[in-house]
Amino acid sequence: QVQLVESGGGLVQAGGSLRLSCTASGRTLSRYALGWFRQAPGKERELVSSISKSSGSTYYADSVKDRFTISRDNAKNTVYLQMNSLKPEDTAVYYCGAKFPGNSYDYWGPGTQVTVSS
Numbered sequence: 001q002v003q004l005v006e007s008g009g010g011l012v013q014a015g016g017s018l019r020l021s022c023t024a025s026g027r028t029l030s031r032y033a034l035g036w037f038r039q040a041p042g043k044e045r046e047l048v049s050s051i052s053k054s055s056g057s058t059y060y061a062d063s064v065k066d067r068f069t070i071s072r073d074n075a076k077n078t079v080y081l082q083m084n085s086l087k088p089e090d091t092a093v094y095y096c097g098a099k100f101p102g103n104s105y106d107y108w109g110p111g112t113q114v115t116v117s118s
Contacts (some may be wrong), residue, residue: 002027002107004096009112012086016116020081022096022109030074033101036081038092038114045095049081053101064090086116 008020020036035050049070050059058070069082079096093113097105 002029002032002098004098004107004109006094006096006109006112009094009114011115011117014086014088014116014118016086017082017084018086018114020083020094020096020112020114022079022081024077024098028074029072029077029079029098031100032098032107034070034072034079035097035099035105036070036079037095037097037105038090039095039111040089040092043092048094051079083114086114088116088118090114091116 002024003026004022004024006022012018033052036048037045038048039045048061048064049068051070051072055072067085072079093111095111096109098107099105
């Protein structure tokens with residue numbers, strides 16, 4: 001079983017940047033497809049971005065396209081989410097998730113808070 005821990009959240013002004021990291025222990029991340037999700041107060045958790053095992057395929061929600069970049073370093077067992085041009089509507093708890101390709105996301109980190117002030 002893989003354990004995930006996110007870091008890098010915080011308070012930033014609109015237009016600023018943050019880089020989130022999610023580091024795994026217990027199992028190598030290279031076996032998993034990975035995703036970043038977020039959940040704002042009163043809203044459902046939504047998929048923000050995902051990346052395949054080999055980094056050959058990525059997905060971005062329309063709301064973050066051209067602003068966020070997902071990447072992974074399997075040697076460091078870490079997945080990143082570079083977030084630029086942040087907006088107040090990006091404020092949420094951000095979670096990383098891991099899954100075997102073709103399955104649903106089964107493994108989750110505890111989340112990291114991102115707050116963007118206007």
